[in-house]
Amino acid sequence: MFTKTLCVSAIALATAAAAPAFARDQIKIVGSSTVFPFSTTVAERFGKSTEFKTPVVESTGSGGGLKLFCAGVGEDTPDITNASRRIKASEVQMCADNGVTDIVEAKIGYDGIVLANSKESGQLSISLGDLFMALAKDVPGEAGETTPNPYTMWNEINPDLPAVKIEVLGPPPTSGTRDAFVELAMEGGCKAVDWVKDLKKTDKNAYKALCHTIREDGAYVEAGENDNLIVQKLQANPAAFGIFGYSFLEQNSDAVQGSMINGVAPEFELIAEGDYPVSRSLYFYVKKAHVGEVAGIEQFLAEFTSEDAWGEEGYLADKGLIPMTEAEREQGAKAITGLMNLSM
Amino acid sequence: MTDLITPSAQLKSRKLAEKRFQWYGRGAIFASLAFLVVMVGSILYKGSGAFTTTDVAIVVDLGPEAVDPANPQDARFEKIVKDALKARFPDANKRAERRKLYGLVSNDAGFALERFVLANPDAIGTQAKVWFRASDDLDILLKGTVDRTVDESERRLSDQEIGWIDTLVADGDVKRGFNWSFFTNGDSREPELAGILSALTGSALTLLVCFLFSFPVAIMAAIYLEEFAPKNRFSDIIEVNINNLAAVPSIVFGLLGLSMLLNTFGMPRSSPLVGGLVLSLMTLPTIIIAARASLRAVPPSIREAALGMGASPVQATFHHVAPLALPGIMTGTIVGMAQALGETAPLLMIGMVAFIVDVPQSILEPATALPVQIFLWADAPERAFLEKTSAAIIVLLLFLITMNLLAIVLRRRFEKRF
Structure with a gap:
């Protein structure tokens, strides 16, 4: 306790000595680990091609990033936050409560989430409904009842699927990829059952509990946030499947293959056109109050929204970002560089 | 009647037990060496390409x-x-x-x-x-x-x-x-351009802050507690608390840094200053405990002789006891600093898990640290970052070995036998 007080007083002294020198001339970006590779690529190019300092990009996760972003206006708060989902109304409210009223929303492109396995096994083709049956904690029956998931083999769900044990490696609940997978794939498959669709109108909580809960009996293995690790585990275990972002599939196309979902393969064009069912939009949000206060934000936005960056043949596409359509990009670039306010 | 020349069955089994124990010991050493060789070998093999x-x-x-x-x-x-x-x-x-x-x-x-x-x-x-x-x-x-x-x-x-x-x-x-740019560049999203310099500098600055803050504070605390503090219930409570503090998970110190250093005092986020202070909170108890142990190990005769010759307690401590305890104190410090070098969890809370291209020039500029760099590269999709990850681990290990060598050299220098 004595040391603690000593620490506190010493820290106070150190701060008092160091306080005045914090005028910031460097853009600060926080947020999603999914957008991190794209944001850092733009930041690096921006730092090299302009007079401004290279922005600092932190990987905090979408929710963590928005929390920091909404903490207020001022030098100590970030200028931009990345998100692998749209900002929630509650977060807009949190921002407003702390004085962050004017926010610019920038949608930058799409990210596909793939179900993949080793190239040593055959390619899987599965419907969202079957995928839900394989991974849900409780499965809905014909007559409106639910039973704990009885399936241990893929072919028990649908005889067309291989006679292999269900073993899926995926991200833990803290991950944005998991959130997106649950919302897009699990819920998409869950809704395919008629009575569950009706349940959404009558009892939203029960609906969510049924559709959003992944089984915990060992068939779904939480493999950590590191997608490289999942790819390596798939190579070692050809019977297992993994869930991760499209860019990792692209980089490891010699070792793993993406499964067809609802008959659509996770390919660049198919995700870009919106045919592939499990894809999400990626965003970043800009604090308007900081534009003009921190040097370079406008130029950074111009760089990010240039065709060289987010275009179909831009350098972000090389990094695995799936670009928006030309019309969307044109409109987006106008709205973003014109600093249009977010409208929910 | 017992035969003194031919050993009895009991003696035989005792000797056998002793032999067996020695073999267990050798086995344990062999196993840990084998692990080390496999680990270092695979890192060297994977990292050599970088x-x-x-x-x-x-x-x-x-x-x-x-x-x-x-x-x-x-x-x-x-x-x-x-x-x-x-x-x-x-x-x-x-x-x-x-x-x-x-x-x-x-x-x-x-x-x-x-x-x-x-x-x-x-x-x-x-x-x-x-x-x-x-x-x-x-x-x-x-x-x-x-x-x-x-x-x-x-x-x-x-x-x-x-x-x-x-x-x-x-x-x-x-x-x-030879990839010189690996040692002269900062981080990059392109594996062929990515370098370790910004992370290495960040780690060095962070450790410098950590050392400058924790070493004097810990030594003063240890000397006072060991040599001057009255032994009563209050000093017992302090001792228990220091020991407990040494076992607190490091992420807790990160949270403390976030709420106090960043939010209350408004220090710059992602800076080695904050990183070093947070890490020094973590290393303080380690150094205090090691310093107290080595002060206690100095024979009481030294103290008594100094006091007997008319030295004041402060003179006895600083002229005679502390120099003898210094090698042990330094070992403890290096152990604490080595721990701090490998820490990522508290840095996450204070914003040092970040993409930093520019090499930090001062302790107030944004920086990252070596273990964080390893973590970020391990998470990157590009295949070529795999070897960069291992290369960064090699650099981290070299940094650690250098630190330990320094400790050994210093200890040799100051060690006194009696």
């Missing part, structure tokens, strides 16, 4: 149309590189093919040419052969990380690209060299 790079020579046209001799900095260098690549391999006709062709060199090539032209103004107006850093795909193909025998659809590089690369190699336009 210390070489591949460069590609391309003849670029720096004629008056491309580069204006009066204003060379205004030239479109990226386009010059692309034109040069097109001239080298005219068989790339389709857009997609040309994109692949441009991908042979790192996307830094335009900036590299600009640096070259500004440094060599004589080259303006000529056809110059310039070496460019090759892209990571080309690099790992030549290193053999990628299997080129599998079907074309299963590789990142098409047959055409591999054909180009083979032509370049056959013409002697590809060279491998």
Whole structure:
């Protein structure tokens, strides 16, 4: 306790000595680990091609990033936050409560989430409904009842699927990829059952509990946030499947293959056109109050929204970002560089 | 009657037990050595590739149309590189093919040419052969990380690209060299450009702050508690608390740093100053405990002799006891600092898990640390970051070994036998 007080007083002294020198001339970006590779690529190019300092990009996760972003206006708060989902109304409210009223929303492109396995096994083709049956904690029956998931083999769900044990490696609940997978794939498959669709109108909580809960009996293995690790585990275990972002599939196309979902393969064009069912939009949000206060934000936005960056043949596409359509990009670039306010 | 010459069965079994125990001990040492060898060996094997790079020579046209001799900095260098690549391999006709062709060199090539032209103004107006850093795909193909025998659809590089690369190699336009840039560059999203310098500097600055803060505070606390503090219930409570503090998970210190240093005192986020202070909270108890133990190990006769000769308690402590305890204190400090060097969890809370390109110049600028860099690279999708990750681990281990060597040298220097 004595040391603690000593620490506190010493820290106070150190701060008092160091306080005045914090005028910031460097853009600060926080947020999603999914957008991190794209944001850092733009930041690096921006730092090299302009007079401004290279922005600092932190990987905090979408929710963590928005929390920091909404903490207020001022030098100590970030200028931009990345998100692998749209900002929630509650977060807009949190921002407003702390004085962050004017926010610019920038949608930058799409990210596909793939179900993949080793190239040593055959390619899987599965419907969202079957995928839900394989991974849900409780499965809905014909007559409106639910039973704990009885399936241990893929072919028990649908005889067309291989006679292999269900073993899926995926991200833990803290991950944005998991959130997106649950919302897009699990819920998409869950809704395919008629009575569950009706349940959404009558009892939203029960609906969510049924559709959003992944089984915990060992068939779904939480493999950590590191997608490289999942790819390596798939190579070692050809019977297992993994869930991760499209860019990792692209980089490891010699070792793993993406499964067809609802008959659509996770390919660049198919995700870009919106045919592939499990894809999400990626965003970043800009604090308007900081534009003009921190040097370079406008130029950074111009760089990010240039065709060289987010275009179909831009350098972000090389990094695995799936670009928006030309019309969307044109409109987006106008709205973003014109600093249009977010409208929910 | 017992026979003294032939050993009894009991003695035999006792001797056997002793032998067995020794073998267990040797087995344990062998097992831990084997683990160490496997671990270090696999890291060295995986990381060795990161210390070489591949460069590609391309003849670029720096004629008056491309580069204006009066204003060379205004030239479109990226386009010059692309034109040069097109001239080298005219068989790339389709857009997609040309994109692949441009991908042979790192996307830094335009900036590299600009640096070259500004440094060599004589080259303006000529056809110059310039070496460019090759892209990571080309690099790992030549290193053999990628299997080129599998079907074309299963590789990142098409047959055409591999054909180009083979032509370049056959013409002697590809060279491998030591990767100096790994030690002089900051982080980058391009594996072939990524370097360790910003993280290394960040770690060094953070540890410096940590040392400057924790060492004096810990020594003063330890000396006071051991030599001067009255032994009563209050000092017992302090002792228990220090011991408990040493066992607190490091993330808790990160949260403390976030709420106090960043939010209350408004210190700059992501800076080595905050990182060092948070880590020193973590190392303080370790150093205090080690320092107290080594002070206690100094024989009481030294103290008594000094006091007997008329030294005051402060003189006895600082002239006689503390110097003898110094080697032990330093060992404890190095152990604490080594722990701090490998820590990532508290840094996450204070914003040091970040993409930092610029090398930090002071303890107030944003920085990252070596273990964080390893974590970030391990998470990157590009295959070539795999070897960078292992190389960063090698650098971290070397840093650690240097620190330990320093400790040993210092200890030898100050050690006194009696």
